[in-house]
Amino acid sequence: MKKEPDELQRLIEQGSLRRRGFLALSSKALLAGLAAAIIPGALKATPASVKESIALLTGNAEVEKGLVTVSMPKIYHQPEFVPIRITVESPMTPDDYVRAVHLFAERNPEPGVASFAFTPECTKAEVITRLRLVQSQIVVAVAEMSDGSFYMGKGFSKISTGAGSCG
Amino acid sequence: MNHNLYIKLPEKAQQGDEVFVRARMDHVMESGWHKTEEGETIPPNRIREFTCDYNGKTVFKASFEAGAAPNPYLGFYIRASETGSVECHWITEEGKRLTTSAVLTVT
Numbered sequence: 001m002k003k004e005p006d007e008l009q010r011l012i013e014q015g016s017l018r019r020r021g022f023l024a025l026s027s028k029a030l031l032a033g034l035a036a037a038i039i040p041g042a043l044k045a046t047p048a049s050v051k052e053s054i055a056l057l058t059g060n061a062e063v064e065k066g067l068v069t070v071s072m073p074k075i076y077h078q079p080e081f082v083p084i085r086i087t088v089e090s091p092m093t094p095d096d097y098v099r100a101v102h103l104f105a106e107r108n109p110e111p112g113v114a115s116f117a118f119t120p121e122c123t124k125a126e127v128i129t130r131l132r133l134v135q136s137q138i139v140v141a142v143a144e145m146s147d148g149s150f151y152m153g154k155g156f157s158k159i160s161t162g163a164g165s166c167g
Numbered sequence: 168m169n170h171n172l173y174i175k176l177p178e179k180a181q182q183g184d185e186v187f188v189r190a191r192m193d194h195v196m197e198s199g200w201h202k203t204e205e206g207e208t209i210p211p212n213r214i215r216e217f218t219c220d221y222n223g224k225t226v227f228k229a230s231f232e233a234g235a236a237p238n239p240y241l242g243f244y245i246r247a248s249e250t251g252s253v254e255c256h257w258i259t260e261e262g263k264r265l266t267t268s269a270v271l272t273v274t
Contacts, residue, residue, distance in 0.1 A: 112232030
């Protein structure tokens with residue numbers, strides 16, 4: 001059987017293509033708009049506020065490390081469209097499955113990104129999506145298991161914008 | 168505003184197979200962080216919820232908050248059980264429900 005190309009890789013490459021098109025079209029006004037778009041207002045999330053959000057979510061239950069893998073590009077040049085893949089190790093049977101995955105960004109104006117609810121009808125607890133990151137930061141994924149336990153995993157992406165996008 | 172909806176999945180699958188479903192929508196997903204040139208905050212306007220139904224049964228759900236990217240994209244896996252439609256519902260800020268569907272043939 002032909003192996004499907006990796007979906008996350010495909011999204012990352014698609015982003016590179018989009019950037020090429022964007023540079024060709026870009027005008028001064030558009031660039032100024034984009035710069036304004038990524039400067040956050042007075043709001044500011046911190047690692048502490050993410051911890052608070054997680055405590056609120058879990059009802060102060062203990063969150064263990066492990067089982068959750070967060071894959072993101074190490075360096076990315078489009079803060080508005082950062083691809084991310086979250087995988088949770090689980091057999092996904094009616095007795096033992098992942099009920100939900102919640103995603104938080106530590107240094108965005110607001111920590112919340114998205115929540116995903118799974119059922120045993122899903123063959124694996126994996127989801128691919130895109131998120132906004134206003135700067136280089138850690139992204140935290142918290143998985144809620146069917147037995148009520150919580151697990152978490154972290155991912156990091158460096159956001160590089162500018163002429164060369166090298167660093 | 169015209170919201171285009173996209174759904175992509177294999178046409179055929181064998182029973183018990185893993186099916187990768189991709190859903191996307193054209194939407195600005197305004198976060199509420201942006202400001203106009205006059206300094207006024209642009210109010211949030213985003214897709215609140217996403218639901219995927221397979222044969223009338225909800226198999227996957229997602230809810231979006233401020234950090235979600237524009238043109239929301241989701242890729243997830245479902246188990247092929249019988250021939251039927253895979254319906255994706257997107258619920259907008261105003262509570263409007265936008266639906267797109269595809270047929271999965273199970274052999």
